[in-house]
Amino acid sequence: MKSIQELEAIRKKTLESINLRKDTEGTRIVVGMATCGIAAGARPVLTAFMDEAAKRNLQHVVVAQTGCIGVCRLEPIVEVYQPGKEKVTYVKVTPDMVGKIVTEHIVNGNPVTGYTIGYYEAHSK
């Protein structure tokens, strides 16, 4: 590792915001990363959420991976958990959908209905 010295500066810079982060219950964005999800394209979706959260400096958002969510035919699947709100499940997620989900749902609080499992199931028959 070449640039490990930079980390010391990052550590000092972020310690304050970290404490802030610990005190507030935040949003969890969870991407299914079992074999089914990975084969269906979950990795670029996960990296897109991680990059977007970092780019917008969303301190109260945690992006995480989980195993098989159980509806493999609809992978990649992304679940969004926010305190006091119902879980929102997005299906067949692609990296180009991530910006919209972050802007409209994570930042502004309005789930992108057209990408959700409920919408998909109702309109794909």
Add this chain to the structure above:
Amino acid sequence: MMMKELSLHILDIVQNSIVAGATLIEIAIKVDHAGDWMAISVSDNGRGMDKVLLSQVESPFTTSRTTRKVGLGIPMFKAGAEGAGGSFTIKSTPGKGAYIEATYQISHLDRPPLGDIAGTLYVTVVCNDTIDIVFRYTVDDAGYSLDTREIRAVLGEDVPFNTPEVSQWIKNELAEGIHSLNGGV
């Protein structure tokens, strides 16, 4: 269905180590152009597998998942290696961990490209910062390695890897380190 990139197999196999409760995962890639040979290995210190599970794990009808009854990760990894002039090895000691290795003939027509290995490491490291991860990538005489214990030592216990600045540092570090090898497999 097969994984389109070897780096996706690595991402998938590493999930097994995570589920097995590993606290240390070592991922190694060795590329030897002169020998037309490459090897990928993942070893962990998770709970491992007993002889019975070990003998069944290469079958698609063995899985520990509860959402359905087939597990394709290991069978696909094995079939991909054996179909590309390589070999597949899996070893485990219950309570001590597991070791998986796949080798490939680099020039074999059916060998998938390594693909976005930096992406695989980026998500694995940042999303699992309680697990120590060691990555060693060797291309002929050149090498690159990343050890998350060194990152943790600098950051201390208070700064998670998913802090925006840290996750981007890790992403850039991996991209530059891997690019510097110009692996191109």
